[in-house]
Amino acid sequence: MMKRIFIELQERSYFVYIAHGILKDTKFRWKLKKGDVAVLITDIQVAPLYLKRICNTLNSFGVITDRLVLPVGEQSKSLSVLDQIFTKLLNKNYDRNIVLIALGGGVIGDLTGFAAATYHRGIRLIQVPTTLLAQVDASVGGKTGINHVLGKNMIGAFYQPVEVIIDLDCLFTLSMKEFSAGLAEVIKYAVAFDASFFNWLENNLDDLLKFHPQSLMYCVYRCCKLKASIVSLDEREIQIGKRSLLNLGHTYGHAIESYFSYTGWSHGEAISVGIVMAVNAALHLQKFLSTRDAMRIKLLLERAHLPVHGPQEMQSKDYLRYMARDKKSRLGKINLVLPVSIGRARVFLNIDQNVILNSIEYNLIK
Amino acid sequence: MMKRIFIELQERSYFVYIAHGILKDTKFRWKLKKGDVAVLITDIQVAPLYLKRICNTLNSFGVITDRLVLPVGEQSKSLSVLDQIFTKLLNKNYDRNIVLIALGGGVIGDLTGFAAATYHRGIRLIQVPTTLLAQVDASVGGKTGINHVLGKNMIGAFYQPVEVIIDLDCLFTLSMKEFSAGLAEVIKYAVAFDASFFNWLENNLDDLLKFHPQSLMYCVYRCCKLKASIVSLDEREIQIGKRSLLNLGHTYGHAIESYFSYTGWSHGEAISVGIVMAVNAALHLQKFLSTRDAMRIKLLLERAHLPVHGPQEMQSKDYLRYMARDKKSRLGKINLVLPVSIGRARVFLNIDQNVILNSIEYNLIK
Structure with a gap:
């Protein structure tokens, strides 16, 4: 089919x-x-x-x-x-x-x-x-x-x-490691845009990890469908709008990848940690995200064999250096995409440095 | 103003x-x-x-x-x-x-x-x-x-x-040499698109060469206006159509520039020679262009202090090597923009190599 x-x-x-x-x-x-x-x-x-x-x-x-x-x-x-x-x-x-x-x-x-x-x-x-x-x-x-x-x-x-x-x-x-890296982006779609897809992932992740053909089809189709609707709205990511929500976890993630000169950590692994840090920042800012939703996100990433802690070598200040250079940042001020509930994310402008440092250092998700 | x-x-x-x-x-x-x-x-x-x-x-x-x-x-x-x-x-x-x-x-x-x-x-x-x-x-x-x-x-x-x-x-x-180089493109517009502008140039070239302010304004405005109408029709030069006519003289010209690794001959000088060679090719193909129009074109270029003969160092076969690589060519076949009368040009597809060699070697314009 x-x-x-x-x-x-x-x-x-x-x-x-x-x-x-x-x-x-x-x-x-x-x-x-x-x-x-x-x-x-x-x-x-x-x-x-x-x-x-x-x-x-x-x-x-x-x-x-x-x-x-x-x-x-x-x-x-x-x-x-x-x-x-x-x-x-x-x-x-x-x-x-x-x-x-x-x-x-x-x-x-x-x-x-x-x-x-x-x-x-x-x-x-x-x-x-x-x-x-x-x-x-x-x-x-x-x-x-x-x-x-x-x-x-x-x-x-x-x-x-x-x-x-x-x-x-x-x-x-694909190796399981490569496959998991892709799941980080899949989970990102669900967290940022689609609560029912998140539910589906919770119920079907084991099938996906067994490469069940129908599950793979559903998963890839749903992600591409989401991407299609977003891209059609904002081809060149001009507005700080829906398309930038695709970057959930990416500002932290890129910092990790850059720190290791794109060698040690794969993109998917870095994004997984980035999503967890974004969840932390959302909790710090007390912007609607419930601790229950936070836990569900972290758990799903873990079940997908993805890392939820940043590399030990990196200090929180190492992140900041790279994050200020992100395409979403402006004049050195850091903007972040943060989840507000499962299936919904928003861009937060000009985030306080301490919030960012805390989101990296202290894992609020128990 | x-x-x-x-x-x-x-x-x-x-x-x-x-x-x-x-x-x-x-x-x-x-x-x-x-x-x-x-x-x-x-x-x-x-x-x-x-x-x-x-x-x-x-x-x-x-x-x-x-x-x-x-x-x-x-x-x-x-x-x-x-x-x-x-x-x-x-x-x-x-x-x-x-x-x-x-x-x-x-x-x-x-x-x-x-x-x-x-x-x-x-x-x-x-x-x-x-x-x-x-x-x-x-x-x-x-x-x-x-x-x-x-x-x-x-x-x-x-x-x-x-x-x-x-x-x-x-x-x-600008030095006179730099100014003349620009006039090669100006004359190209007139030859390819605008007979009345060509007449104007014949009558006002001396004023232009004296940097007469009103003449400069008219000349630059008219060229930009022509370019504007062409670009609006075909932004990405997708059709073999009006926008490609802007390349009159450029296929030969680029060959000259490439041969000297973009050092010896300026773009404008190379285009001037390219226009003369395109005129030659048009005469060889007997595609409407009259010898009188051919002469007027050559004379106007000369009056603008532009070269009308290719570099002595280059053999006609040297041109072919570079011309086959031109963006307008396809699968090694050479397409050329040629004037059919003053103010009108056309794309000619898949031109016979001998015509091209002749257009380079034999100057038909007396």
Whole structure:
């Protein structure tokens, strides 16, 4: 069974297709036509699993394929790897009619997306996310970009793909650690936007952790559906509004990732801790969030095998240094997305430093 | 007297303001408000002329200013100088509410524009073009980008400024060589779109070359007006249509610039030769262009002190190598914009190599 979600963005609208085995499905019609040149960009971990199969499928449609296989990891989201992509494309004399296919997790998606946004001032892009994290979050909505030594995702563009193809079978090849990292974003959606989905997660998490196909479909579909409605409202995250609520836990999380130069802690793990700290801050501010809801959130993260305590190496002041540099902050003042109840979050502007320090140091959730 | 042109692009619409002395005018209201942070990006040649004055004016409105002064020349349109800009902005912890002001010629405009398009996934941009070339062409329409060792303007984005401020007094500080380079683009507009403007140029070129204020105003206004109507029709140059006609002479011209690694020949000089070669190709193809019109075009370029013969160092086959890499070409086939009469041009697809070689080798214009 295949599900389809429409991302409504005027002339930049597109579909997200979700199914088990879609990459093997020779009947599925990619948004490519005979004679198109498609360059698949992937990493050495993903390449042996899917690259050959996809190329064969596309070739059978008369699409000419080429490929670039990059190293694994957040370090690839750099200006120098971006330049490597440009050099490859220019060496082959590829014009602006080619299509880039991002085959991989969030790193490949963000990097390839930014390359597509800027090669010849913009070429077509297809996202084929292979991790849970990329399927539920990174591949939909058009955020692309790279890191800078001085901060994560500081350079980038809003650039929409022409389609997103999600094969749920890819999830079977993930390690439990990678799968859990994706669950952090899943739980984030539920906490920030959807109480009934949170309930569903409480009831179905064990099935998800056993990779139960229907549960995976429901989970990914629901997240993409939520993301679709948010992105349609605010494509470029211009208002401090609904789209910024997607950043729940991310301001703390990015601080952790930056501190370890994007190596020690995965994005999902850092976000999990970030959500707990945001819950703490909400409790400190006594902004509606009940201790019961706080406990339910923490418990769900733990059940998903996610960390709920920050790295021991980091002092609370280490967080502040990076948090002030966050894209949501303004003139050094820190703004945060905090949950006010399960299923509802809000942006709080210009938060007192002591509240932030406390939210990091003292875990109020018993 | 000030003239104003509206660039109609839905929510990305903006005004182009043209006047003598607008940068000195403390009554002119920039699209900035008290408390805004504006970072002026310019080069060492332009900085001593205008930087201090503009900063003072903006400070008097309560705008906080900062600056980055870069080396002069096309070499600054590189990934490494772009990275320098990002490092400067991130070191100051600037958030996405700052404004970049591009103060300079086409190089500064393209580079700063691309930095604005990609810093924090897009921040506000004001173009303040100081050369004739940038005033009539580069600053309006949202093309931004940098060069790659393998080709000019290969990396970039379509990104509109929030306003363009053109001070015609800046033209008085240009060398005749720089001024002439701008006239190549002016003549291009007339040849490709506007026969009556071509007549006007024939009658008023001497006044322009004497920097006659009213003539300058008319010339810059007419070019910007033409550009505005073209850009509104086709913001992202998606159709092979009117916007691509702006590239008359550019496919040949870029080949010359690339051959000399953007050092020996200026953009305007290369475009002038490119227009002559396009005229030659049109004559070879016997596509309507009369030899009389061909002669008038060549004569006007000569009167503007522009070259009409390509560099002696280059063989005709040297051109082909670079021309196949042009953004307008597809799968190695060369498409060209050619004049069909004065005031009218067309895109010709998949042009025979011999025609191109002949257009370079044999000057048909007596």
